[in-house]
Amino acid sequence: MLNTLLIVEDEALFGSELTRHYRKAGWEVEWAKDLKEARELLLEHDFEPLLILSDMNLPDGNVLDFMESLQGQVVNTEWLLLTGYGSVPDSVRALRLGAYDFLEKPCEMARLDLVVAAAARSVQAQKRLAQQVRQRFRRYSPEAYVGKSRATQRVREMLARLTRVPFSALIIGGETGTGKGLVARILHYGGKRAENPLIELNCAALPRELLESELFGHEAGAFTGALARHRGLFEQAEGGTLFLDEIGEMSPDLQSKLLKAIEDRKIRRLGSEKEISVDVQILAASHRDLEGMVRRGEFRGDLYHRLSVFKLTLPPLREIKEDLEELVELFVAEFNAKAGKHVKVVPEAAWAELRAHDWPGNVRELRNVIERCVLFAEGPQLPAEWLQLRRNDARGMPADDTATADGVFIPLDGSMALDDMDCYIIRTTLERHDGNVTAAARALGATRETLRYRIRKYGLKESS
Ligand SMILES: Nc1ncnc2c1ncn2[C@@H]1O[C@H](COP(=O)(O)OP(=O)(O)OP(=O)(O)O)[C@@H](O)[C@H]1O
Structure with missing residues (x-):
């Protein structure tokens, strides 16, 4: 597709020179001689320019007022403004309205070309990002949590509800591989915070000191090795969600710091006196029995109660075997697409094995098994010999x-x-x-x- 450019310029000579120059360079160009024409092109003729190159003052008004009047109606475009000498004081307002850059007139074509190319790259990057976010919205709607069993339907209903209400914290429980990570993504990308960051941290993966500075950040010199200032994950997740996986592994003193951060909505970087306000939603997951840990004094009760205002517990696969059919179909389709295979049939012998298995690794184990079978498939049939499901004597323990x-x-x-x-x-x-x-x-x-x-x-x- 051609790159599109809207030129808004009332000087006939300069306008036609710009139009000719950029058409020759391969752009699809429209030229509006005043703001009225520009408005018609943008709003009535649905012209969607990648770039708008506009003079600052047009016969029927100022381009900044024009930009303000269009806020929210023209998206995925960059504005490049051409100013007459001395109109720089407007620059603050222009930048606030989202202008990409200014060039003073008269300007050399070579310089203009450079700025135009950079602005075009910037819009293309923004478009790619917007596209990725849209794809994530689709990928992580509550329907992405697949299964027809009553328990799975209940989780899906809860997810749909939770994505509509603002909540500050939530616990996701369930054995390993039951979809806690998937549910966290659904809650974030399906909710109001979707366009802000989702930051994931596995609390079991870091030693205590590192975990603390990862979460809250530090100032330069806060401890040996802290060479530069570091913004912690709370700050990085501003406006979005912090997904704390394996929260049961967090040390008690860090648990109390976390509780304070959630209650006060403020954090303090290590080595700093200053408090920083944060607006972050916390999703905490654990495959361990946190309630039992609270009873045994291994997890702080106050933090647990603060986090568990809402609680989602995901069922283990052995209790929802009715879901196997839809899940197998989903994973077969996923790995068919990834590996260019054409598996269409799951033989009855394979179904029997799948239903008889206890699934200690839950849906993750199922996904891995289906991946192996699809990758080794020679034709349209899922090769049952590659299921290789072990008999497990104790849950999570090899025979x-x-x-x-x-x-x-x-x-x-x-x-x-x-x-x-x-x-x-x-x-x-x-x-x-x-x-x-x-x-x-x-x-x-x-x-x-x-x-x-x-x-x-x-x-x-x-x-x-
Ligand atoms: N109901 C489901 N529908 C579709 N995919 C699922 C479902 N449950 C789990 N999955 C998939 O199974 C895999 C494992 O899930 P996930 O990583 O979310 O599990 P987890 O509970 O976070 O595991 P762990 O406790 O080990 O971190 C992922 O690929 C996830 O997308």
């Missing part, structure tokens, strides 16, 4: 026969969460050393303190 004498087998197919793997390795090592922490720590290359901390974290037993 015993997969452990070897001096090692353990860990499946990397999404069926086990990282925490479950950690817990499984520690439990197996302890069992092999009759619960002796010193011996188990040696075998794992860890200190006794580290191992004790994790034994407590996972509620495992050591010999007394």
